[in-house]
Amino acid sequence: MSTFDNYIGREVVLGEHLFTADDIITFALKYDPQPFHTDPEAARNSLFGGLCASGWHTTAVFMQLNVEFIKSVIKECIRNGETPPTFGPSPGIENLSWIKPVFAGDRLTYFQKVVSVRPLTSRPGWSMIAMTPRAINQHGEDVLRFDSAAMIRLPA
Numbered sequence: 318m319s320t321f322d323n324y325i326g327r328e329v330v331l332g333e334h335l336f337t338a339d340d341i342i343t344f345a346l347k348y349d350p351q352p353f354h355t356d357p358e359a360a361r362n363s364l365f366g367g368l369c370a371s372g373w374h375t376t377a378v379f380m381q382l383n384v385e386f387i388k389s390v391i392k393e394c395i396r397n398g399e400t401p402p403t404f405g406p407s408p409g410i411e412n413l414s415w416i417k418p419v420f421a422g423d424r425l426t427y428f429q430k431v432v433s434v435r436p437l438t439s440r441p442g443w444s445m446i447a448m449t450p451r452a453i454n455q456h457g458e459d460v461l462r463f464d465s466a467a468m469i470r471l472p473a
Contacts, residue, residue: 324390328430331382331450336370338421344374357421365418372415375425375461379450382427405443405468413463417454425452425460434469443468 345354349371352359360368387404394401432447446469452461
């Protein structure tokens with residue numbers, strides 16, 4: 318059994334992230350310039366009632382934490398004397414849900430569960446890894462969830 322096999326079927330914590338007002342505004346001005354993401358006063362008068370992060374911001378933080386986790390898995394394999402898997406590109410995501418708004422001051426914890434790994438007949442030596450990422454806020458409420466997949470080359 319390889320180090321990587323330990324992650325299949327198990328949900329792991331990828332990390333935490335605090336969404337500050339400055340970070341929310343900076344991201345939104347560049348990528349999602351809607352008033353409830355960029356203007357605290359306008360946000361107070363919006364449907365949300367306060368400054369909240371773009372859903373794309375919460376998803377981008379997932380990606381950052383996911384890449385750091387991948388690096389840690391590779392290091393763990395090497396430390397255990399194993400050849401690490403090669404992580405490849407993703408064909409996309411499905412069922413993306415921004416369940417609750419993420420407000421300035423919210424701290425999210427991100428998780429990921431590897432659901433399955435199946436060999437690709439179209440790409441010998443490669444497999445498709447299916448995952449379910451999610452995030453909760455500091456109150457334990459789900460705020461983000463989606464299904465994702467990525468190509469992976471497992472050691473022989």
